[in-house]
Amino acid sequence: MARRPSNDTSSRPVSMADVARAAGVSQQTVSRVANGLPNVNEQTRQRVQAAMQKLGFRPSYAGRSLRDGRYHSVGLCVNDVTKFGNLSMIDGIASAAREHNCAITLVEMSKTEEFSLAEATRRMAALPVDGIIIGMSRMAPDFETFDPLPGIGTVIVTMYAHPRVTTVDSDHYGCSLLLMDHLFELGHEQIRYIGGPSFSVDEQFRRAGWQDALERKHIEPAEPLEGDWSANSGYEAGRYLAEHDRTMTAIYAANDQMANGAIAALRDSGLRVPEDVSVVGVDDSLDDFVAHNELTTVRFDLHQRGREVFEHAVPKAGATDKTVAIRIPGQLIIRHSTAILRA
Amino acid sequence: MARRPSNDTSSRPVSMADVARAAGVSQQTVSRVANGLPNVNEQTRQRVQAAMQKLGFRPSYAGRSLRDGRYHSVGLCVNDVTKFGNLSMIDGIASAAREHNCAITLVEMSKTEEFSLAEATRRMAALPVDGIIIGMSRMAPDFETFDPLPGIGTVIVTMYAHPRVTTVDSDHYGCSLLLMDHLFELGHEQIRYIGGPSFSVDEQFRRAGWQDALERKHIEPAEPLEGDWSANSGYEAGRYLAEHDRTMTAIYAANDQMANGAIAALRDSGLRVPEDVSVVGVDDSLDDFVAHNELTTVRFDLHQRGREVFEHAVPKAGATDKTVAIRIPGQLIIRHSTAILRA
DNA sequence: AGTGTTATGATAGACGGGTTCTTTTGTCTA
DNA sequence: TAGACAAAAGAACCCGTCTATCATAACACT
Numbered sequence: 209m210a211r212r213p214s215n216d217t218s219s220r221p222v223s224m225a226d227v228a229r230a231a232g233v234s235q236q237t238v239s240r241v242a243n244g245l246p247n248v249n250e251q252t253r254q255r256v257q258a259a260m261q262k263l264g265f266r267p268s269y270a271g272r273s274l275r276d277g278r279y280h281s282v283g284l285c286v287n288d289v290t291k292f293g294n295l296s297m298i299d300g301i302a303s304a305a306r307e308h309n310c311a312i313t314l315v316e317m318s319k320t321e322e323f324s325l326a327e328a329t330r331r332m333a334a335l336p337v338d339g340i341i342i343g344m345s346r347m348a349p350d351f352e353t354f355d356p357l358p359g360i361g362t363v364i365v366t367m368y369a370h371p372r373v374t375t376v377d378s379d380h381y382g383c384s385l386l387l388m389d390h391l392f393e394l395g396h397e398q399i400r401y402i403g404g405p406s407f408s409v410d411e412q413f414r415r416a417g418w419q420d421a422l423e424r425k426h427i428e429p430a431e432p433l434e435g436d437w438s439a440n441s442g443y444e445a446g447r448y449l450a451e452h453d454r455t456m457t458a459i460y461a462a463n464d465q466m467a468n469g470a471i472a473a474l475r476d477s478g479l480r481v482p483e484d485v486s487v488v489g490v491d492d493s494l495d496d497f498v499a500h501n502e503l504t505t506v507r508f509d510l511h512q513r514g515r516e517v518f519e520h521a522v523p524k525a526g527a528t529d530k531t532v533a534i535r536i537p538g539q540l541i542i543r544h545s546t547a548i549l550r551a
Numbered sequence: 552m553a554r555r556p557s558n559d560t561s562s563r564p565v566s567m568a569d570v571a572r573a574a575g576v577s578q579q580t581v582s583r584v585a586n587g588l589p590n591v592n593e594q595t596r597q598r599v600q601a602a603m604q605k606l607g608f609r610p611s612y613a614g615r616s617l618r619d620g621r622y623h624s625v626g627l628c629v630n631d632v633t634k635f636g637n638l639s640m641i642d643g644i645a646s647a648a649r650e651h652n653c654a655i656t657l658v659e660m661s662k663t664e665e666f667s668l669a670e671a672t673r674r675m676a677a678l679p680v681d682g683i684i685i686g687m688s689r690m691a692p693d694f695e696t697f698d699p700l701p702g703i704g705t706v707i708v709t710m711y712a713h714p715r716v717t718t719v720d721s722d723h724y725g726c727s728l729l730l731m732d733h734l735f736e737l738g739h740e741q742i743r744y745i746g747g748p749s750f751s752v753d754e755q756f757r758r759a760g761w762q763d764a765l766e767r768k769h770i771e772p773a774e775p776l777e778g779d780w781s782a783n784s785g786y787e788a789g790r791y792l793a794e795h796d797r798t799m800t801a802i803y804a805a806n807d808q809m810a811n812g813a814i815a816a817l818r819d820s821g822l823r824v825p826e827d828v829s830v831v832g833v834d835d836s837l838d839d840f841v842a843h844n845e846l847t848t849v850r851f852d853l854h855q856r857g858r859e860v861f862e863h864a865v866p867k868a869g870a871t872d873k874t875v876a877i878r879i880p881g882q883l884i885i886r887h888s889t890a891i892l893r894a
Numbered sequence: 895a896g897t898g899t900t901a902t903g904a905t906a907g908a909c910g911g912g913t914t915c916t917t918t919t920g921t922c923t924a
Numbered sequence: 925t926a927g928a929c930a931a932a933a934g935a936a937c938c939c940g941t942c943t944a945t946c947a948t949a950a951c952a953c954t
Binding site for chain 1: 563609610616624632638641648656657661676677701702780837
């Protein structure tokens with residue numbers, strides 16, 4: 209015989225069999241009570257429920273999952289929980305998951321080391337998940353060394369499209385077009401760009417949008433500046449531009465923190481915003497941190513993105529599971545850091 | 552007969568039995584290969600591994616958990632993922648969990664509705680968790696209607712102590728004492744307080760610290776102001792104080808965002824910071840958002856807190872599981888929003 | 895008395911991985 | 925050639941939940 213069944217309730221979670229023994233009924237009846245099935249005498253039901261209560265019975269997640277083949281949880285793998293993009297993604301997904309009575313199994317990969325789709329997939333595969341979401345905003349996904357797990361929905365949050373995997377992201381390219389069109393309408397043409405670190409994919413697409421918008425109007429883009437997403441880096445860049453570029457009339461910073469830093473730098477350099485220079489950012493993330501937030505920016509509906517991501521990772525039964533590349537458009541929020549170009 | 556065994560590999564994950572069939576060996580041999588056990592012929596091993604590769608075998612989480620009785624995941628229940636306190640807690644726990652090769656099963660309760668320990672516990676009980684962490688910063692925990700699940704570690708993040716459950720929190724009372732002592736040393740006595748919403752437990756303890764510090768020096772505390780943690784609410788409060796209190800020499804805002812708003816308001820009112828009024832905050836959360844962050848504040852080591860929380864939720868084998876109430880001390884960060892009181 | 899209906903028990907199979915026990919096979923030695 | 929021994933592989937079973945049968949009762953209605 210292998211391992212003998214232990215009746216030692218102290219070292220083992222309480223099972224249905226334990227409850228059945230305590231209530232003097234069969235395991236079958238306990239199951240009927242636990243699942244609210246009919247054909248149970250009211251008196252028996254109460255006796256069983258009392259036994260459950262007394263023993264502290266809770267159904268085994270493992271047993272149930274093994275039988276049902278589902279986990280009611282969706283896996284989420286990100287490199288850094290605190291990054292604004294990841295955080296708001298988690299928020300959106302959490303919201304969608306709650307609506308589906310689903311939990312999130314969160315794995316944070318190393319913040320510092322590179323991380324690959326292959327490695328993320330391997331780790332998520334060993335977890336109780338019905339679908340997998342991998343956030344790849346920090347670098348280009350290594351599609352070539354990656355194969356999606358068969359039989360489990362996979363969604364990658366990235367701007368790059370993949371023929372066999374659904375990808376979802378905020379439209380980091382389109383947001384630039386929105387902002388640039390806004391600035392064009394106000395008469396601006398000399399629009400400098402303060403970007404994030406060049407390895408960031410979000411950065412690459414936002415910058416491409418800025419550049420394409422200018423080139424479409426046959427304006428030669430001036431050298432883009434590189435920051436690190438922080439307000440301080442935006443300040444440095446703003447200082448540099450204020451001192452070296454007298455023709456610039458607007459600044460597009462690739463996120464709100466840098467835009468906020470740039471505004472401070474411009475003002476410290478004696479320039480007025482928006483009268484002398486218009487400034488725009490992206491994310492709409494300042495509200496809590498800055499009083500009277502005046503920054504014109506683009507807001508992404510991250511709840512919508514979360515829902516999209518979730519529903520593609522855990523497709524409804526019967527849904528077609530064809531892979532798609534979804535880009536959630538942003539919404540232009542016009543405040544008072546932008547103004548018509550003075551004549 | 553119950554449910555017939557399906558040999559239809561297309562609709563079912565690949566099991567050891569499938570691999571065994573494909574490799575022409577028994578399921579046990581597959582197990583030996585999968586777990587690197589000895590006594591397997593090298594040729595057989597290769598044949599089995601080839602079959603695994605070909606079929607895309609991955610071990611079932613449910614099957615393994617059922618056998619081992621462990622899930623390698625810790626449950627985390629918060630009301631709102633995006634709240635600074637919760638976010639940094641998630642970050643700290645994620646970090647500790649990664650070190651233990653453990654995942655986080657995250658459940659976000661409704662952001663708006665009240666949520667109770669009883670409900671949170673009930674939901675977490677149905678999930679694959681080896682331990683439970685419940686964040687209760689928003690309200691006082693309902694200890695009276697709550698019983699910890701037997702046989703599973705439970706940690707509540709709250710300032711309130713409980714006789715039978717381990718509680719952990721940043722020391723929201725002690726941080727006030729640190730800041731007040733700093734202000735006292737600079738000669739300040741008329742120190743106004745801008746707090747968060749009064750239902751917040753963090754707020755209640757931070758305010759109590761402010762009040763006790765004053766009373767210990769026999770200074771009558773002036774009426775505390777109530778904000779909502781946002782920079783805008785700090786701005787409003789700062790405006791009000793600038794106009795109505797000419798004796799005030801310092802402001803203690805219960806978080807950095809409100810402190811930042813208050814500073815803007817003071818400056819808009821023609822007061823200088825720190826020459827005329829010193830301002831302090833709590834959290835050290837501004838760095839990314841504000842260029843040249845000058846705010847004197849208190850920083851909590853949230854990674855340490857995360858580790859403490861994690862290790863009490865998932866106690867090591869053999870560890871004593873006596874319940875404790877842990878308060879992580881903050882660290883005073885002196886920048887340039889505070890100065891010696893002019894004569 | 896015959897026909898349902900309801901409540902419950904007994905038994906068992908399925909899910910997938912892991913452990914223990916047992917059997918087979920092969921090799922070496924006396 | 926027989927016995928000893930080890931390596932290799934198979935057989936059985938357990939973990940806990942759920943469901944599918946089937947078999948009994950007890951009870952009510954016609």
